[in-house]
Structures are given as structure tokens and as C-alpha cells.
Amino acid sequence: MSQVLIQAGNRLLNALGRHSELIMQAYVNGTVTERDHSPKVLEQLVQLGVLWRPDPDSELRLKSAVRTLLEGSLQDERSRTINANIGASLASLKTLAEHYKEALHYGRYNDATAHMGDLTEHVYQLTESLSNSVRVMFSRIANEFGYVASVEAKIRENELAQGQVTELLYQLECFRFDELSEIAGSNRELRHLLVVSLQKSFSRAAQELSVVQARLLDLLGRFREFQGRTRLLKGYLLHMEQQPDFVPGNYTRLSQVPVLFNQAASMLKPAFADVNNVSHEAQLQEVVGSLTQLHKRQPEQHASSPDSDIDVSEQDTVSLTKDPIHREVDSFFCAVIDTGQPRSALTYYAEQGLSFDPEVWIYQVIGGFQALNDTDKQYFALEPHGRVDRTFDGNFYINDITLGLR
Amino acid sequence: MMTEQGRVVSKLLQGEFICQVSDEEGWRYLKRRDSAEQIEPHLNLLNRTLASTAEGEVFFAGYLTLGDDERKVLHQQFQETATSLVPLVEWLLLVQQASESDMPVTMGNAIRLNELQSTIEDTPAYAEQLEKISRYRLFGSTSVNLDGQLKQVFKRLTELGYLLKPNSEKQIYLATGKVEHLYEMIRFIDETESLSLSEQAEAAIQQGSLL
Numbered sequence: 329m330s331q332v333l334i335q336a337g338n339r340l341l342n343a344l345g346r347h348s349e350l351i352m353q354a355y356v357n358g359t360v361t362e363r364d365h366s367p368k369v370l371e372q373l374v375q376l377g378v379l380w381r382p383d384p385d386s387e388l389r390l391k392s393a394v395r396t397l398l399e400g401s402l403q404d405e406r407s408r409t410i411n412a413n414i415g416a417s418l419a420s421l422k423t424l425a426e427h428y429k430e431a432l433h434y435g436r437y438n439d440a441t442a443h444m445g446d447l448t449e450h451v452y453q454l455t456e457s458l459s460n461s462v463r464v465m466f467s468r469i470a471n472e473f474g475y476v477a478s479v480e481a482k483i484r485e486n487e488l489a490q491g492q493v494t495e496l497l498y499q500l501e502c503f504r505f506d507e508l509s510e511i512a513g514s515n516r517e518l519r520h521l522l523v524v525s526l527q528k529s530f531s532r533a534a535q536e537l538s539v540v541q542a543r544l545l546d547l548l549g550r551f552r553e554f555q556g557r558t559r560l561l562k563g564y565l566l567h568m569e570q571q572p573d574f575v576p577g578n579y580t581r582l583s584q585v586p587v588l589f590n591q592a593a594s595m596l597k598p599a600f601a602d603v604n605n606v607s608h609e610a611q612l613q614e615v616v617g618s619l620t621q622l623h624k625r626q627p628e629q630h631a632s633s634p635d636s637d638i639d640v641s642e643q644d645t646v647s648l649t650k651d652p653i654h655r656e657v658d659s660f661f662c663a664v665i666d667t668g669q670p671r672s673a674l675t676y677y678a679e680q681g682l683s684f685d686p687e688v689w690i691y692q693v694i695g696g697f698q699a700l701n702d703t704d705k706q707y708f709a710l711e712p713h714g715r716v717d718r719t720f721d722g723n724f725y726i727n728d729i730t731l732g733l734r
Numbered sequence: 735m736m737t738e739q740g741r742v743v744s745k746l747l748q749g750e751f752i753c754q755v756s757d758e759e760g761w762r763y764l765k766r767r768d769s770a771e772q773i774e775p776h777l778n779l780l781n782r783t784l785a786s787t788a789e790g791e792v793f794f795a796g797y798l799t800l801g802d803d804e805r806k807v808l809h810q811q812f813q814e815t816a817t818s819l820v821p822l823v824e825w826l827l828l829v830q831q832a833s834e835s836d837m838p839v840t841m842g843n844a845i846r847l848n849e850l851q852s853t854i855e856d857t858p859a860y861a862e863q864l865e866k867i868s869r870y871r872l873f874g875s876t877s878v879n880l881d882g883q884l885k886q887v888f889k890r891l892t893e894l895g896y897l898l899k900p901n902s903e904k905q906i907y908l909a910t911g912k913v914e915h916l917y918e919m920i921r922f923i924d925e926t927e928s929l930s931l932s933e934q935a936e937a938a939i940q941q942g943s944l945l
Contacts, residue, residue, distance in 0.1 A: 478836050556932060557838040557917060558830065561823050563931025564920055566938055568820055576816055576923045580808040587785045588919050589815075590796035593807045594749030595780065 340376050344394075347373060351390065354379070355398050359387040400460060414499040417454045424450060425511050425518055432515075444517065451521045455529035461496060462533055465489060465540045472547060479554050486548045493541050500537075503530050653684055657696040660731070664708070670732025672713075690729060697731070709734050738763050743776050746784070746795040753792045753911025755842050756898055764793045787918045791841070792911030815919065821870035822896070822916060825887065828854075828863050841914050845897070847905035851884055 344351060347369060354360045360379060362370060370388060373379045379388045424447040431440035468489060473482040505527060512518040568574060579589050601612055650658075660676050673693045677686060684692075697710050711730045717723035736744070742760045745752060752760045763769050770784055777783055778798055785796035797804045829845060830838050832853040839845070854860040861880055868875035868883035875886035888907060891897045896916070897907040924931045 474835075477834065554838050554840075557840070558827075559932040559935040560917065560920055560924065561827050561830075561838070562938070563929070563933075563935035564819070564823050564924070565827065566934050567929055567931060576927060578809065578812060579926070580805060580812045585800060585808060586922060587796060588787055588915070588922055589808060589812055590785060590800075591808070591811060592747075592749065592782050592795045592797050592804075593811075594747070596744055596747045 340378075343372060343376050344378065347378075351378065351394065354388070354390045355395065359389055362388060414454065414458070414496075415502045417450065417457075418502055421447065421450055421454070421522065422507075422511055425522065428518065429511075429513070429515070447518075448521060451525060455525065458529050458533045461492075462536045462540065465493065466536070469540065469543050469547065479551055479558065483548065483551045483555065486544055486551060490541070490544050490548070493537055493544065497534070497537055497541075500530065500534055653688070653692050654696075656680070656682060656684075656689075657692050660693065661696065661708075664731050664733065668733055670709075670711075670730050672728050672730050674728045690726065693729060693731065707734055708732070739769070739773055743773050746773075746777065746793070747780065747782065749795065751792055751794045751895060751910065751912045751915065753788075753841060753914070755908050756895075756910045761793070765790075788841070788911060788914035792914055794915075818870075818872045819916075819920065821867055821872045823920070824863065824867050825891070826913075826916075828860060828867065832857070832860050839909050839913055841909055841911050843909045845907045845909065847884065847888060847907065851881065854884070855880060 350360065350365055350369070350373075360370070370379065374381070374388070377391055378394055380391050381388055424443055428440055428443040428447060431437075431443055468485070473485040476482055476485055503526065505523060508522045508526065509519070512522045579586055601615075602608060603612065660671075660673065663676065664671050673690055674686060677689055682689060694710065697705070697708060700708070709732050711732070712724075712726045713728045713730065714724055714726040717725065738759065742752065742763050745757065745760060750756070752764060754761045764773075764784070764786075774784055777795060781798045781804070782795040783798040784793060786793045797808070800808070826839050829850065830836060832850055833845075837843070854864055864880060864883055864887070867873065868877070868887050873887045873890045875883045877883050877886060888897060892899055892907070895912045896910060898910050899907055920931075923929070
């Protein structure tokens, strides 16, 4: 028996491998284009239960078992089928458990082992289908139903998913662990399968489904928000088309202006450079240094200035008239030279009856002496008369000066 | 160096909108209740107050008390807003329709100019729509080719603060909180004037006559 089964299975898998292209095409397109393939191959695949014809005049399609296998293995996001028939699986589990217990009771150990294998298979199938359903849900949420374009379609997809979650949760309620543990009784293996492993997958599925449900509601809210916004925009345009002269009321005249329309004007303007601020000196210098514009502009201005005629006629002579005090200083020097005697500046001042301020006169005489060139200066000697300040040393008050010849 | 407080206050006084996209640090600062309270006296001193829209996600400075001068400013602003609503709404719908996902433009959305441009180029109806939009005074494009029109519209929107170009070398724009403010304003007008815009749009969709 088993040998025949293995051979048949190998034949099926080989056929799947040989015609993988055809099968994948059918998976992606939904139907097989019969013209492209030989009728013999198609007939073989139909006999193997890979393809089937729903109606006599419809095209060949993939059997749902093959499709589910592909969806599950490829983790295809388009997969929407959720196996929610947990109640039926649980019923078969209970039946198998009863078979097993009966076989044990009568000592038919071979049968018991076979039943146990079946039961194990069923339990793992159930846990796998549970975790698979949750994964399908999550993958659809993760890309926010990216496989459909419009927001409306997304909302419909979301509603479908929510329905499936509700159905799954409803089915999860079929788990009655008190019943299961009663069936398992004191048998260790049964207890492990029916209670421990089922409970583990049950609690994980329930927990994840509640997360899924929350996320779905959240997404639905967002989609509705998007839909609302789109409608608002389209509605506004439509309204403006119908009533082009529509102007919203002036809300700024209301005594309480809505916050939306109360937006203060910009008031900050750039500050100015403070050249007296010493701490900014370095930065300001840098700024000035980088002003290339300043240097560029100057030659332009030169170039643009109009040519002017150069006046080559003789310029008026400028007569430099000497200050009276200068003349008096000169004549004082001359008097010293004439007499050959040293003379006090203030004595000369008194003799000549000069009208300048005496201090200015003394300064001017000193200035006149210092203004001589070095060779002329050698002929004269200037000696100040005065006294040292009583309090502060280094300060010397000049009362008079004497100019003489060396 | 200015403190975060000083930076935020000066941004507000410059009339800028602060949202998570345009200035995340400032936005985080304003989201803390105590820091918002701290800057309030500074704003009050200048007859400003901290205002927010879009469910507290976007901040800006509003007037504290309204005198004649303030009302004049607001009135002018309102006039500008009212005239720019149609161009902006048409632009929002164009971007939404031309993007593959059919999602409305919301705060933080990235708009890739190159992708948008190729979609519009391939669809004559969108190209016509863009030309119409770009001629509005708000955008003021005089360009005859599509590339120039699109660039001008995006440039103006960036100037107006609706879009942000995070990387000056890449043609990717982010929608700021000001877009949310725009939706809020339309919603407000809808409610205040009882226009029931959504219902109008829905009825038109059912009749199959819209856009």
C-alpha cells in the first residue's frame, strides 16, 4: 500500500517540477492558456489533480490545494484565504483521541501508534494553520494593503480583514480546554498534544490577533481620514465650479477671530553691525575682508568717469603770507644774531610791546628753533628757565627761554 | 549662541510655522507643556501668543489682542488665503491623482519631482491641469514647457512654506505642517458656511460626473 502511495506521490511531484512554468503561469494569471501547451500534458495534470475545469466551457485553473501550497510557501501578500474552520479540526482531534484510547484499552498497540501519528499530524496542522492565518493578516497590514491602489479599495480590504479576524476569534472560542483535558485524561502523550501544545499556539494566536485587530482599526481610521480629505478637496473644487463668485465670509471681522486665521505678521528684521563692539572686531574684519564687491566696483567707476580737458594754462601764483607771529619770531632770531648777545624771549616781547599771548609767544619761539634745519640749529642755543613741580618730579614749568648764539 | 528657547521664539516671531517636518527640535520643544509656558510671556510682551492647529501638531504665533492695526494685517492675510485656496486645492488634487498610491498629500509626505513629472508628461489631462495651475497669479509661471511650469510651482510652494526641500541637490520635497493648516482652513470654511463639501463630492462621485 505505502509503496504505491510513495510512487504516486513521486509521480505528482515530478509532474509539478516538469511543468513548473505552466503552473506558475496559471498561478499568476489565474487560468491556463490552453493553446500554448500540448493537450496531453494538460490532460495529465488534470488527472493528477493539479488543474481542473470548473465548467465544461471555462478555462483550466489551478486546484485550490496547489494554490494554497504556493501561497503559503511564497508568502505571497495577495493570499487572502484564511482557514478558519477550527471547529471541524477540533472535532476530528477529539475523534482520533477516542480511537487512540480505545486501541490502547484493547491492547492493539500497532493501531494505537498509527492513531497517535494521525493525531500528532492533525494537531500540528491546526497550530500551523493558526500561525499561518495570523501571518497572512500581518503581512497585509505591514504594507498597508499596498496591492490595491485606491483608498476605497484599501478600505474594502480592511473591512474584509476585520471580518476574518472576527471570524478567527470566534473560532478560537471553540477551544474548550476543560473538554480536551478530560479527553486526554491521565495519558501523558495525549495531554502533551491536546493541552500543552494547543494551548501554547492558542494563546499566541489570540494575543497576536488582538494586536492585528487594533492595527486594522487604526488603519481604517487613517484611510477614512484620507478619504475625508480627498472628498473635502474635490467638494471644494466642485463648489467653486458651481459658484465661481463664492467668497468665504470675512472671519477676521468677527469679535473672536478663529485661531486658524489669527496668524501674526513677521516682525523680526535683521540686526545691524555694531562697529564699537570690540568683541566683534575680528568677525567684522573678516566680513569686510570678504567683501569682494567693494574692490570690484572701483575700477568700473574710473572707467566710466567722463574724460575732462586738462587745463594747461599758467596757474595763478599762490602768495604765502606769513603769520604776524612768525615774522616776529624771525625778527627775534635776527635781533639775537645782530646783537650777538643771548636774549630772553619775554624781554624781547616786552621791548617790542607785542600783543600775542605770552605763552603762545614762548611756544612759537621754541617752535621756530625746532623748525630750523640741523646746520642752522648748531649756531643757536636755547635755554629754558623755570622750576620743577614741588609735588610731582619730572614735571618742569617753563617761565621764559633765552636764545643765544653758540 | 542662542538657546533653544530663543531660537524657537525668534522663529515664531518671524511668522514661521513649526512642525515636525520643518523643525523637529523646535517642535519637540513646543510639545513640552512647561517650555510652551516659558515662551508665552516673551510672546505676550510683543502682543503675540502661541497658537496651534492640526490637533496640536503645528505651531505658529497669533495675535494676543486685536486692535485696528492687527485686524488690518489679518484682513489682508485672509484675502490672500481666500484667493489662493483654489490654486492650492487644484495642486493638491493633481499631486494626489498623479501619485500611484492615490493618497492625499499630508504632512511628511515625500513628493519626488522626477516621478511626478514623468507621470504628468505621460498623461495629457494632467499636463493641461498643470498648465492651468501654473498660470494662477499665486504661482505666476509664464513658461510654455511642462518642466518650467512644474519647477516654478514647486519653487513658489517652497517659498510659501508648504513644501521643504531637505537636500538642495535632490528633487525631493516634503510637505510641511502648513499643508495641514490648509486642510483645517477648508474644513473650517466648509463647516462655517455649511457647504457640506464632502456630501457634494460623494453625490458627484455616485453620479460619475466628477473629475
